[in-house]
Amino acid sequence: DTGVSQDPRHKITKRGQNVTFRCDPISEHNRLYWYRQTLGQGPEFLTYFQNEAQLEKSRLLSDRFSAERPKGSFSTLEIQRTEQGDSAMYLCASSSIPGQGANTEAFFGQGTRLTVV
Amino acid sequence: SQQGEEDPQALSIQEGENATMNCSYKTSINNLQWYRQNSGRGLVHLILIRSNEREKHSGRLRVTLDTSKKSSSLLITASRAADTASYFCAWQLTFGSGTQLTVLP
Numbered sequence: 001d002t003g004v005s006q007d008p009r010h011k012i013t014k015r016g017q018n019v020t021f022r023c024d025p026i027s028e029h030n031r032l033y034w035y036r037q038t039l040g041q042g043p044e045f046l047t048y049f050q051n052e053a054q055l056e057k058s059r060l061l062s063d064r065f066s067a068e069r070p071k072g073s074f075s076t077l078e079i080q081r082t083e084q085g086d087s088a089m090y091l092c093a094s095s096s097i098p099g100q101g102a103n104t105e106a107f108f109g110q111g112t113r114l115t116v117v
Numbered sequence: 118s119q120q121g122e123e124d125p126q127a128l129s130i131q132e133g134e135n136a137t138m139n140c141s142y143k144t145s146i147n148n149l150q151w152y153r154q155n156s157g158r159g160l161v162h163l164i165l166i167r168s169n170e171r172e173k174h175s176g177r178l179r180v181t182l183d184t185s186k187k188s189s190s191l192l193i194t195a196s197r198a199a200d201t202a203s204y205f206c207a208w209q210l211t212f213g214s215g216t217q218l219t220v221l222p
Contacts, residue, residue: 110158
């Protein structure tokens with residue numbers, strides 16, 4: 001399977017601990033996106049990269065959240081000093097760079113479910 | 118928070134019936150996409166409609182787009198129990214709130 005993979009699939013952590021998630025996009029995709037999704041809601045945009053450059057960050061992304069894509073391939077999302085409100089599914093997606101102003105479809109991973117206790 | 122709405126929030130129909138879901142958005146768009154999500158899983162891309170298109174078909178799916186009203190609809194014809202899932206519209210980097218479709222056998 002050469003789709004988007006995320007690791008781990010599930011993470012339970014105590015409040016105040018740091019957690020890091022990894023996303024491996026489809027290899028030929030230049031763009032990588034992070035979303036957060038809570039039960040019964042649509043995904044909320046967090047940030048996205050084009051190659052190694054972080055092009056946009058949502059206001060939802062507090063200073064406790066940091067994302068990297070150091071070599072333009074895999075990406076990590078770190079949450080420091082986790083809070084119970086951080087409990088959610090964290091989704092990663094990748095896509096090609098849009099041509100002529102039109103977006104292309106994004107392929108999503110299965111997500112990492114974070115539970116902060 | 119999402120910048121658009123989908124309705125209905127939940128829809129329950131019998132197998133074989135058609136299901137229609139609506140999406141409204143607030144910004145100008147280049148295209149709009151529809152995704153499907155089975156419970157606890159990632160999202161799967163269904164169809165993309167460009168801003169200069171009014172209607173698009175893919176198998177049992179039919180999508181319409183009205184840019185003057187900033188709205189789109191997804192029609193699933195001859196529904197099957199396996200169509201049970203949440204359906205989301207998306208534009209730019211934003212997703213709608215989703216419609217939970219249940220198809221009863």
